[in-house]
Amino acid sequence: MTISNSGAIAGISLGIGGEKDMKQFSSVELESEIQPDSAYGCKETESHEAKTPPAPTYDEESVHKTILVGDSGVGKTSLLVQFDQGKFIPGSFSATVGIGFTNKVVTVDDVKVKLQIWDTAGQERFRSVTHAYYRDAHALLLLYDITSRSSFDNIRAWLTEIHEYAQSDVVIMLLGNKADMSSGRAIRRDEGERLAREYSVPFMETSAMTGVNVELAFTAVAKELKHRAVQHPNEPKFQIHEYIEAQKEKSGCCSSF
Numbered sequence: 001m002t003i004s005n006s007g008a009i010a011g012i013s014l015g016i017g018g019e020k021d022m023k024q025f026s027s028v029e030l031e032s033e034i035q036p037d038s039a040y041g042c043k044e045t046e047s048h049e050a051k052t053p054p055a056p057t058y059d060e061e062s063v064h065k066t067i068l069v070g071d072s073g074v075g076k077t078s079l080l081v082q083f084d085q086g087k088f089i090p091g092s093f094s095a096t097v098g099i100g101f102t103n104k105v106v107t108v109d110d111v112k113v114k115l116q117i118w119d120t121a122g123q124e125r126f127r128s129v130t131h132a133y134y135r136d137a138h139a140l141l142l143l144y145d146i147t148s149r150s151s152f153d154n155i156r157a158w159l160t161e162i163h164e165y166a167q168s169d170v171v172i173m174l175l176g177n178k179a180d181m182s183s184g185r186a187i188r189r190d191e192g193e194r195l196a197r198e199y200s201v202p203f204m205e206t207s208a209m210t211g212v213n214v215e216l217a218f219t220a221v222a223k224e225l226k227h228r229a230v231q232h233p234n235e236p237k238f239q240i241h242e243y244i245e246a247q248k249e250k251s252g253c254c255s256s257f
C-alpha cells in the first residue's frame with residue numbers, strides 16, 4: 001500500500017507555538033473542492049434480461065471527506081501531521097482555530113482512494129462551525145486521549161452530535177490516541193474496546209508521536225469507503241473490524257501498550 005500527498009495541510013500553521021489558524025479558507029472555497037459521489041451505485045444497463053450486473057468499477061476521481069473530531073488537545077492535528085508528513089513535532093501546536101483540510105491519496109487494492117482530511121477545532125466555541133461540515137462527511141475519526149478521562153467520557157456526547165448532524169451511513173472510527181504515554185494512562189484499552197463495541201464502531205489505539213496505527217486507521221477507512229463505492233449486492237461486505245484486527249496482528253503493534 002502506498003500513500004501520496006496531493007496538497008499541504010490547508011490553513012495549519014506548523015511554526016513552533018504558531019496558531020493553527022484555518023480562517024483564511026472560506027467554506028465556499030473549500031466546499032467547491034469536494035467532488036460529487038460519482039462512484040456510488042452502478043449504471044443501469046440497457047438490457048432488461050435478468051442477469052447479474054457487472055461489478056461497478058471504482059471511480060478514482062471520487063473524493064471522500066474524512067473529518068477528525070474530538071476534544072481539544074487529544075492530538076487531531078498531530079495525527080494528521082504524522083499521517084501526512086510522517087513526523088511528530090512535540091508541543092508545537094496551539095489550539096486549532098476553525099477547520100482546514102489536506103488531501104491524501106491512499107492506494108488500497110491497487111486503486112487510488114482520495115481522502116480529503118479535515119482537521120477541526122476541538123474547542124467548544126467552534127462547535128457550530130464544525131457541525132456544518134459533518135453533513136457531507138463520508139468518514140469521521142473520533143479521537144480521545146488515553147491519558148484524559150474527560151476526553152474519553154465526552155466520546156458519548158461526540159457520538160450524539162455525530163448522529164444528529166452527520167449522514168446515518170457515515171463511517172465512524174474510534175481512536176484512543178497518545179498510546180505511547182503508558183505512564184500517564186487513564187483509560188485502559190479494554191474500556192475503549194467496550195465503548196466501540198457498544199456503538200458498533202471499529203477501534204484502535206494510536207500514537208501520533210510514534211506513528212503506531214496512524215497509517216492503519218486511515219487505510220482502513222479508505223478501504224471501507226472504496227468497498228462501499230463498488231459494493232455488489234450479492235457479494236459479502238468488507239469487514240473493517242476483521243481487517244483492522246488482522247493488520248494489528250501482522251504488525252504486532254499493540255502488545256507493548
Ligand SMILES: Nc1nc2c(ncn2[C@@H]2O[C@H](COP(=O)(O)OP(=O)(O)OP(=O)(O)O)[C@@H](O)[C@H]2O)c(=O)[nH]1
Binds near residue numbers: 206
Ligand atoms: N505523547 C504524545 N503527545 C501527543 C500525541 N498526539 C498529540 N500530542 C500532544 O498533545 C498536544 C495536543 O495535540 P494537538 O494535535 O494540537 O491536539 P488537537 O486535538 O489538534 O487540539 P485542538 O486543535 O485544540 O482541537 C500537543 O502538545 C501534542 O504534541 C501523541 O500521540 N503522543
